[in-house]
Amino acid sequence: MKKLLILGAGTAGTMMANKMRKDLLPKEWNITVIEKEKDHFYQPGFLFVPFGYSSRKDIMKPGQKFFAGGIDIVYKEIDRIESDNNRVFLKDETCFDYDILIIATGTRISPEDTPGLKGELWYKNVFDFYTIEGAEALARFFSTWEGGNLVVNIADNPIKCPVAPLEFAFYADDYFTKKGIRDKVNITYVTPMSGAFTKPKASKMLGSLLQRKNVNIVTDFFLGEVDNVNKKILDFGGREVPFDxxxxxxxxxGDPVISKSGLGDEFGFVRADKNTLQSTSKQNIFVIGDAGNFPSSKAGSVAHFQAEVLHANLLSFINNRPLEAKFDGHSNCYIETGYGKGILIDFNYTTEPLPGMFPLALFGPFALLKETRLNHIGKLFFKWIYWNILLKGRKLPVSNQMSMSGKITD
Amino acid sequence: MSQKTYAGITVDVNEEGYFTNSSQWSKEIALEIAKEEGVVLTDQHYAIMEFLRNRFKSGEPLSIRSINHSNVIDVKTFYQLFPGAPLKKATKIAGIPKPASCI
Incomplete structure (x- = not known):
């Protein structure tokens, strides 16, 4: 019996287990997934929690129910990967050996790496919304807050879901307007980038949208420290932005397991080929999603497109064929802009987000790089798709390779 | 694509003045670009530029965070060496493309 071992049961790990179970005969291949958390969160839903539009119960389900039959799931904490011996040790020293390993351990926030960030104001005046705990603490804070300087700050890239901070700023404008205190809330978007977004066309469009919504923007700001006493953030050069x-x-x-196992770059992301998704240190190790050091967005849509490429390459690898499927960096994100509207962007390693229609050139129905009500509905509907189609490893009618069809170039 | 002449040598640059062919770079050229950027180069500048050039050659992304892992200087010193927007200035003087965030 051969063994496929998957580390992590988030979006990527769950999808891969289900996809591979369909093709690998149970009498030939055992599939085991190791994960420490029993609850699976719909992470795009974290954005809605601070504003009271969603609660924990709306975005959390038991992870186990999304696995097909014939997959072993172990809810334990991983200690290390011994890639020279093809085995993985858990914290309790249980050992799992493997023929093929898929690393899908994701990424996590590390506020402790910035001086003062996890200081005395943490969860009092300083909040993240990338964890359920942070999002809930912020919801409690917002419910009684009477206004002041609201600063949305990205410490440095890479981050998970690069558009989420923008969505947060747009939602804050909407939320405080509806609450009737927008005139008392001064919103500032502080980013290490030179504009609202990295790629020129999207940056221009999103930058002017921030301006229209009366959100100030501070660019080229790399967070150096948080001054808890004077309530301000400072960049490494000493520039200051005050906050309430x-x-x-x-x-x-990346997961600490990666660095401990010697498979990662300096930030703990697994070094892997950005096209084949194979680890650059071991041929029988593959990486999917946020865990990799790929120059693509760390987002669920990327994991979804990668899953199809990885599925094809794993089958090639098992059958001793060359890895011919190539991931092109395809990413597809809805950006909530508030007031019941949204934007959709679609891009890859080489093509920036462009205006146009998606997925069908003439009929859309979604408009690219443009605010529409339908894009907002698409975002809301995506939650259903996530639980019912995506995680189960079923196919969506969208190609994993980015298409130029429907896109308008200069 | 345009060209510029530094220290008597013509090099290829993009519209923002960043090198498009990093092999055309030399320490003498760096000295002149630095002058344009208002930076006086020291050994520390050259050491961190060497780190940036090597990292670029190996295809690894450049970020402010990665400076802390350079074993040359920390980020605060990096800001002192190249005031304002250090990564943009340093890459320009080091003759490599402006780091593009990849999201």
């Missing part, structure tokens, strides 16, 4: 409420998107790192 700081929404931080802290530095991100």
């Amino acid at each position: 409420c700081l929404i931080t998107i802290p530095l991100h790192s």
